[in-house]
Amino acid sequence: MTDSIPKIRLRGLRKSFGAKVVLDGIDLDVMPGTSLVVIGGSGSGKSVLLKCIIGLIEPDSGAIEIDGRDIATLSSYEKAQARARIGMLFQAGALFDSLPVWENVVFGLLAQRKLTRREGREHAAEYLAQVGLAASVGDLSPAELSGGMQKRVALARAIAARPDMLFFDEPTTGLDPIMGAVIDGLIVDCVKKLGSTAVAITHDMASAKRIGDTAAMIHKGRIIWNGPAAALMDSGNPEVDQFTHGRREGPIQMELRR
Numbered sequence: 001m002t003d004s005i006p007k008i009r010l011r012g013l014r015k016s017f018g019a020k021v022v023l024d025g026i027d028l029d030v031m032p033g034t035s036l037v038v039i040g041g042s043g044s045g046k047s048v049l050l051k052c053i054i055g056l057i058e059p060d061s062g063a064i065e066i067d068g069r070d071i072a073t074l075s076s077y078e079k080a081q082a083r084a085r086i087g088m089l090f091q092a093g094a095l096f097d098s099l100p101v102w103e104n105v106v107f108g109l110l111a112q113r114k115l116t117r118r119e120g121r122e123h124a125a126e127y128l129a130q131v132g133l134a135a136s137v138g139d140l141s142p143a144e145l146s147g148g149m150q151k152r153v154a155l156a157r158a159i160a161a162r163p164d165m166l167f168f169d170e171p172t173t174g175l176d177p178i179m180g181a182v183i184d185g186l187i188v189d190c191v192k193k194l195g196s197t198a199v200a201i202t203h204d205m206a207s208a209k210r211i212g213d214t215a216a217m218i219h220k221g222r223i224i225w226n227g228p229a230a231a232l233m234d235s236g237n238p239e240v241d242q243f244t245h246g247r248r249e250g251p252i253q254m255e256l257r258r
Helices: 046-054 076-083 101-105 107-111 117-130 135-139 147-159 177-194 205-211 229-234 238-245
Strands: 008-017 020-030 035-039 061-066 086-089 165-169 197-201 214-219 222-228
Touching: 008 046, 020 046, 020 061, 020 214, 020 222, 035 046, 035 205, 046 165, 046 197, 086 147, 101 107, 101 117, 101 135, 101 147, 107 117, 117 135, 117 147, 117 177, 147 177, 165 177, 177 197, 177 205, 197 205, 205 229, 214 229, 214 238, 222 229, 222 238, 229 238
Parallel strands: 035 197, 035 214, 086 165, 165 197
Antiparallel strands: 008 020, 008 061, 214 222
């Protein structure tokens, strides 16, 4: 693979649920070692897009390429190998309440028998340290952690297998502005340290500018703008400008359920 080949390439991606068209022909490239932020309103298709890429939802049509290979053409074994290279930070953390923190961090590695339990504790301590948590936190249960600490643990789990692709689903949701900035900083540090390619979805503009190299906006199932994340607040696109500045009036109108 060369740097001229996108790490992730989407072409004509479509997904509907009944009569509801959620993705309506998505074209998008994410280059190796870069971070893409996808923004858009509630129900715009951001989460469905992410789930299609990581294989939780099967698109109706279109191509998803990883390192130039269409994943639809891969064998079951090859698909499993591709997914093993993915780390995911879920919006609500998705920690297992019944397991101590250290087991949460290395859950995937223990399940795949890549580590013994003793090795797992040591491995967990290493990645907890990378997100600013002491090894002693590993013996706590998720219920004993604050929301910010839970996000840190979830991030430690996402990077524990040293994935070359990382996905973040609304990483700052539910956090105060300071903790949100802390989590964003940790995300940037972890992505750079691993040399991973990252995709994040968010509606937090401060977060988008902090963690994204590039950005794209999805509206009515289509990508209506993409460019440098630094240009989000001054894109020149009426829909993007309305969204990023939180303006009530503009081309985007809230749809009422009937």
